[in-house]
Amino acid sequence: MAFRLPSQMPRRICASKSSSFGLSQLSSRARGLATVVPPVTQDATGSKGPTAMVFMNMGGPQTTDQVGDFLSRLFSDGDLIPLGRLQSYIGPLLSKRRTPKIQKQYSDIGGGSPIRKWSEYQNEEMCKILDKISPETAPHKPYVAFRYANPLTEHMYQQLLDDGFGKGRGGRAVAFTQYPQYSCSTTGSSLNELWKWRHRLESKHNGGEGAINWSVIDRWPVHHGLVEAFAQHIEAKLAEYPEERRKDVVLLFSAHSLPMSVVNRGDPYPAEVAATVYAVMQRLKFSNPYRLCWQSQVGPSAWLGPQTSDTVENFIKKGQKDLVLIPIAFTSDHIETLYELDLEVIGESGHADTVKRAESLNGSPVFIEALADIAKNHLASGESCSPQMGLRCPACTSERCAVTKEFFAGKQAQSYPGDKVLAQ
Known part of the structure; x- marks a missing residue:
């Protein structure tokens, strides 16, 4: 996640060279593990397939020259960084000021973020499994929708239409959040954009009739496969310590922090992160002492703590130098693991030989099988989303949030509120 105040730009930042970058250009420039999605023919009256599986995340820049555009998009999102009525004016100014520093950070980790590579790889591998274990909804087509970087949500949606979904032809698509723990600032923002x-793109065609039928996997904090993947990576890292010290290594679960204003509004994220941590420790049979800490606090306002960097520093001062950091809210490497945890927290600790980080989930077969299991169960359930999805935060006042939740919870059917809500 990337909750930042204007005084310090988020580290997970990325962008396309322009919001009008063509889909065909995106496909032709895809590199490495990029997925090229073949066109499909969708018959709304036919079988349950094909099914579009859409991974949602914030994204990351593939090159340093994409950073500026991404920052501008990020600062324009009032769900993430509320700047009031002047958001569209202040956002680009702040992004321009922060771009050089953030470009340097991406340069330090190899010149770009690997999050698109891993997202596309994970989704493609998951879909291969789904075709076997859920043949009634096959073929499963992998798509990625990033909130602030290519492929942007609008690019993904247009690709769906070009591939034969929607526009009077119907079809099924699943929005699968890649944040295991729900927050209004991450999953909520992505769903608002979707x-x-x-x-x-669809409400004006036949009054929305024959539009894509969406459902949402909006959270999965304690799925047994997710827990197992984390536990295996922790056990592998603990094995690097001498046996006589191993049981005393402190496990530090690190998740992106939230401003206390968001926490006090009733955002479920802190509770769901804590649930993941406890489930992992149960799987490990509470073999080691542990704490949950929070990274990436910026600015003078109150944030959820304790901060990861302070926690590491304080433990070292107390003589506890055997520490393992676990990025518990991330499903792949990106700037906040590769730069913030590896280069800043561990690199500046003075004890890189004893302060270590568990490997990110990335290409873990256990994790990818977990994704397939979550998706299969969702497709078989017939549910549009989890029961939690329809419940607003107690102190939420966002009309846009209310409309989005009603729509994806299936309470809105084919009615579409006016452009006034869209413009907010």
Whole structure:
């Protein structure tokens, strides 16, 4: 996640060279593990397949020259960084100021983020499994929708339409959040964006009739496969310590922090992160002492703590130098693992030989099988989303959030609120 104040730019930042970058260009420039999605023919009256599986995340820049555009998009998102009525004016100014520093950080980790590579790889591998274990909804087509980087949500949606979904032809798509623990600032923001583009691209065709039928996997903090993947990576890292010290290594689970204003509004994220941590420790049979800490606090306002960097520093001062950091809210490497944890927290600790980080989930077969199991169960359930999805935060006042939740919870059917809500 990337919750930042204007005084310090988020580290997970990425962008396309322009919001009008063509889909065909995106495909032709895809590199490495990029997935090229073949066109499909969708018959709304036919079988349950094909099914579009859409991974949602914030994204990351593939090159340093994409950073500026991404920052501008990020600062324009009032769900993530509320700047009031002047958001569209202040955002680009702040992004321009922060771009050089963030470009340097990406340069330090190899010149770009690997999050797109891993997202596309994980989704493609998951879909291969789904074709075997859920043949009634096959073929499963992998798509990625990033909130602030290519492939942007609108690009993904247009690709769905070009591939034969929607526009009077119907079809099924699943929005699968890649944040295991729900927050209004991450999954919530991505769903707001998805609903906006569905409204713009499909509501005017036959009154929305024959539009893509969406359902949502909105959280999965204690799925047994997710827990097992984390536990295996922790055990592998603990094995690097001498046996006589191993049981005393402190496990530090690190997740992106939230401003206390968001926490006090009733955001479920802190509780769901804590649930993941406890489930992992149960799987490990509470073999080691542990704590949950929070990274990436910026600015003078109150944030959820303790901070990861302070926690490491304080333990070292107390003589506890055997520490393993576990990025518990991330499903792949990106700037906050490769730069913030590896280069800043561990690199500056003075004890890189004893302060270590568990490997990110990345290409873990256990994790990818977990994704397939989550998706299969969701497809078989017939549910549009989890019961939690329809419940707003107690102190939420966002009309856009209310509309999005009602829509994806299946309470809105084919009605579409006006552009006033979209413009917020």
